[in-house]
Amino acid sequence: KEKVKITKEQQALMKVVVEAYNRHQIPQDVAKKLLQEQYSEEENFLLLTEMATSQVQVLVEFTKNIPGFLSLNHEDQIALLKGSAVEAMFLRSAQVFSRKMPNGHTEVLEERIRKSGISEEFMTPMFNFYKSIGELHMMQEEQALLTAIAILTPDRPYVKDQQAVERLQEPMLDVLRKLCVLQHPQEPQYFARLLGRLTELRTLNHYHAEMLTSWRMNDHKFTPLLCEIWDVE
Ligand SMILES: CCOC(=O)c1ccc(NC(=O)c2c3c(nn2-c2ccccc2)CCN(S(=O)(=O)c2cccs2)C3)cc1
Numbered sequence: 001k002e003k004v005k006i007t008k009e010q011q012a013l014m015k016v017v018v019e020a021y022n023r024h025q026i027p028q029d030v031a032k033k034l035l036q037e038q039y040s041e042e043e044n045f046l047l048l049t050e051m052a053t054s055q056v057q058v059l060v061e062f063t064k065n066i067p068g069f070l071s072l073n074h075e076d077q078i079a080l081l082k083g084s085a086v087e088a089m090f091l092r093s094a095q096v097f098s099r100k101m102p103n104g105h106t107e108v109l110e111e112r113i114r115k116s117g118i119s120e121e122f123m124t125p126m127f128n129f130y131k132s133i134g135e136l137h138m139m140q141e142e143q144a145l146l147t148a149i150a151i152l153t154p155d156r157p158y159v160k161d162q163q164a165v166e167r168l169q170e171p172m173l174d175v176l177r178k179l180c181v182l183q184h185p186q187e188p189q190y191f192a193r194l195l196g197r198l199t200e201l202r203t204l205n206h207y208h209a210e211m212l213t214s215w216r217m218n219d220h221k222f223t224p225l226l227c228e229i230w231d232v233e
Contacts, residue, residue: 004182010175013067014141017172020065021144024058031096035108044116045220053223055089059151062088066148068168076159083156085229086208087201088147090129095143098134119214122207129200139183142194145176150198 006014034047063069063081070077097109114123138146152169154162180191187193212232215222227233 004178006175006178006182010171010178013171014145014175014179016065016067017148018141018144020062021147022140024061030054034112035105039112039115041115041117044112048113048116049222049226052089053225055092056085056225056229058092059085059088062147063151066151066168069152072164072168073161076161076165079156079158079160080151080153080165082229082231083159084151084153086205087150087198090126090201090204090208091133091143091147091150091197094130094133095138097130117215117218117220119211122211125204125207129197129204132200133197136190136193136197138194139179141179142176142183145172145179146194146198148172149176150201 030047030051034044034051039047060081063077069080072080097106101109110127118126136142149169149172152165152172154165154169159165176194177191180194181188184190208230212230222230222232
């Protein structure tokens with residue numbers, strides 16, 4: 001049984017990624033608003049738009065701190081951000097949702113999101129994903145690395161130099177694999193389960209695209225940043 005050991009460089013890489021990941025959380029006032037007063041469907045939608053917009057800003061800051069990302073070809077940097085924006089938001093949403101919130105808060109939050117004008121057929125896969133992430137009880141290191149791995153997916157549309165992206169993604173996969181072995185010795189398949197969530201996450205891209213179309217039908221407005229990153233309007 002080879003002794004799994006995280007090297008000094010891998011420790012350093014993990015530290016940079018986790019610190020960048022933790023630097024931004026949902027602005028407390030916004031999250032509080034989502035949990036408090038009664039809101040109309042319209043106001044819930046606006047709150048989610050506000051939160052999703054701040055999430056994109058956070059995603060860009062986080063991504064810039066991924067070692068090596070800024071040395072990628074500029075067009076490829078944009079292609080990776082646009083290709084992973086929805087997945088990164090739902091990964092982050094799942095972590096917010098499954099965080100030990102004071103009991104009752106999760107239900108209220110779920111209620112708000114259900115009453116925000118999002119079509120029903122999108123809700124089920126979204127909440128199933130939140131629950132499947134919650135069941136993993138991921139450590140913050142695992143959450144941060146998994147988000148970086150999702151962003152550094154080489155086969156996003158329009159990425160030209162896929163090898164350069166693979167060279168950044170591989171060290172992340174390697175340290176996450178070692179971390180899973182060390183943190184979950186009784187669960188040899190834990191790493192595989194984490195990567196399986198990335199596959200489930202890709203299906204949410206499809207649902208999200210459908211959702212955007214349905215919103216545009218009943219002319220819901222998004223912020224310029226969301227329109228830019230989601231390629232709408
Ligand atoms: C500053 C750092 O920001 C964060 O950490 C952060 C984390 C999570 C979120 N999440 C969300 O905005 C969000 C959305 C949904 N749920 N949900 C959510 C919020 C809290 C907990 C769990 C889930 C469904 C629809 N989308 S949407 O983008 O399609 C949308 C629909 C309508 C207009 S925009 C958004 C935002 C910021």
